[in-house]
Amino acid sequence: MTKFDMTHSPKLWLTAFSCFLALGAGLLLWDTFRHQEQSETLTTINHPKTAGPVAAKPALDNVNLAPALPSPKQIQTKEKRTIKLAAGDSLSSILTAQGVSNRQIYQLTQADTKEAFKKLNPNDRITITLEQPNAQLLALTLEQDIRQYEVFTAQENHFSHKTIQRAIDVIPTYKEARIESSLFVDGSNAGIADKLLFQLASIFKWDIDFALDIRRGDAFAILYEEQYIDGEAIGTGNILAAEFINNGRYFEAIRYQTERRIDYFTADGLSLRKAFIRTPVDFNRISSRFNPNRLHPIFKTTQPHRGVDYAASEGTPVQSSGDGEITYAGDIRGYGNAVIIDHGRGYTTLYAHLQGFAPNIKTGYQVSQGEEIGYVGQTGWATGPHLHYEFRVNGIHQNPETIAIPNDSPMSKDELTVYLRYAQSIKATLQRSHSAMFKQALSQIRR
Numbered sequence: 284m285t286k287f288d289m290t291h292s293p294k295l296w297l298t299a300f301s302c303f304l305a306l307g308a309g310l311l312l313w314d315t316f317r318h319q320e321q322s323e324t325l326t327t328i329n330h331p332k333t334a335g336p337v338a339a340k341p342a343l344d345n346v347n348l349a350p351a352l353p354s355p356k357q358i359q360t361k362e363k364r365t366i367k368l369a370a371g372d373s374l375s376s377i378l379t380a381q382g383v384s385n386r387q388i389y390q391l392t393q394a395d396t397k398e399a400f401k402k403l404n405p406n407d408r409i410t411i412t413l414e415q416p417n418a419q420l421l422a423l424t425l426e427q428d429i430r431q432y433e434v435f436t437a438q439e440n441h442f443s444h445k446t447i448q449r450a451i452d453v454i455p456t457y458k459e460a461r462i463e464s465s466l467f468v469d470g471s472n473a474g475i476a477d478k479l480l481f482q483l484a485s486i487f488k489w490d491i492d493f494a495l496d497i498r499r500g501d502a503f504a505i506l507y508e509e510q511y512i513d514g515e516a517i518g519t520g521n522i523l524a525a526e527f528i529n530n531g532r533y534f535e536a537i538r539y540q541t542e543r544r545i546d547y548f549t550a551d552g553l554s555l556r557k558a559f560i561r562t563p564v565d566f567n568r569i570s571s572r573f574n575p576n577r578l579h580p581i582f583k584t585t586q587p588h589r590g591v592d593y594a595a596s597e598g599t600p601v602q603s604s605g606d607g608e609i610t611y612a613g614d615i616r617g618y619g620n621a622v623i624i625d626h627g628r629g630y631t632t633l634y635a636h637l638q639g640f641a642p643n644i645k646t647g648y649q650v651s652q653g654e655e656i657g658y659v660g661q662t663g664w665a666t667g668p669h670l671h672y673e674f675r676v677n678g679i680h681q682n683p684e685t686i687a688i689p690n691d692s693p694m695s696k697d698e699l700t701v702y703l704r705y706a707q708s709i710k711a712t713l714q715r716s717h718s719a720m721f722k723q724a725l726s727q728i729r730r
């Protein structure tokens with residue numbers, strides 16, 4: 284109705300300008316309000332597919348809506364966003380999309396001593412706290428692992444970085460299974476993680492050959508650590524105790540920390556571990572056995588073969604067969620690179636033709652059972668890569684394949700007293716948990 288004419292109606296012009304001011308202020312107010320709301324509520328953005336147009340757009344654009352106005356004092360707000368990574372995302376692509384400056388992105392990578400940003404995976408989560416409207420990054424949290432997360436916090440001219448471990452609740456949990464086809468099939472069917480089944484096989488490896496000895500009707504029970512974070516099961520820890528009924532024989536194992544190491548023991552306190560591993564290398568075949576009257580392969584004369592030759596690929600790790608002290612690590616004529624270990628109680632072992640030695644291996648070093656000492660090679664007089672392994676008792680060579688291996692040294696008397704009390708309570712827990720099936724299997728054990 285009213286004709287809008289700025290030239291002839293200054294009053295109307297003023298009114299129009301006021302309206303424009305009000306509109307501009309309103310937009311600014313709305314903008315501020317929106318960001319404050321976001322700062323209070325965690326906004327989850329699925330990046331990049333479903334990223335909303337507002338979220339993806341640098342916030343500065345909104346402020347520029349009223350460029351003609353005298354610049355108002357900027358109201359700074361904090362905004363928190365969580366971004367779930369997709370394939371191909373990088374730290375730089377994600378933060379650039381959020382308006383973070385290249386300088387801050389660079390500072391972040393400088394603070395990343397663990398190089399976590401170089402190992403980003405789809406489904407990792409990055410949570411950023413931005414100071415708006417300048418998209419100043421105040422903090423960044425990177426979650427790649429359920430057990431821990433990385434926190435980067437802005438300082439004067441750099442970021443500080445720390446790794447936060449989440450609190451894990453550990454609940455002892457009982458499970459058992461009867462073997463119908465195999466340890467792994469029936470274990471999995473009983474809801475037991477493969478990791479625990481490997482641990483179980485390792486605990487009883489001294490007494491049970493899991494490749495050959497397992498029979499239908501065998502049964503086992505485990506008490507293990509189930510781990511939780513915020514009430515959610517996240518994995519398993521150690522096996523605290525285990526029982527295995529194998530072909531009519533009964534074995535038990537209780538995990539316990541002695542003065543020497545954490546190990547598994549019978550309820551009576553005997554170590555399941557033997558003092559020596561039978562074969563100190565993962566070999567392909569035995570190329571020459573222990574033979575006091577052997578014809579030497581190179582010299583064609585009768586020369587006793589005082590050890591066992593385990594043929595294996597060049598570079599295969601060789602382990603110490605028992606705890607002990609390295610008494611020699613170096614070249615021996617004919618043997619090439621060789622290690623000699625004194626295990627105490629009159630036992631020594633020798634490992635020859637090694638390609639090289641593991642890092643710490645030198646005279647005087649205390650080695651643990653199973654520790655890598657060197658690598659299979661063919662140094663010295665050897666016709667192919669193999670480990671020549673000798674086992675001596677009081678200086679006399681014995682056949683490593685057949686020698687009766689002693690049990691590990693026992694606990695001290697004081698230690699044993701404390702242990703027996705603990706073992707009793709663990710046994711009671713196991714017995715309370717046994718199913719009718721397991722009790723039945725126990726009742727059929729040969730005495």
Ligand SMILES: [Zn+2]
Pocket residue numbers: 571588590591592670671672
């Ligand atoms: Zn040999």
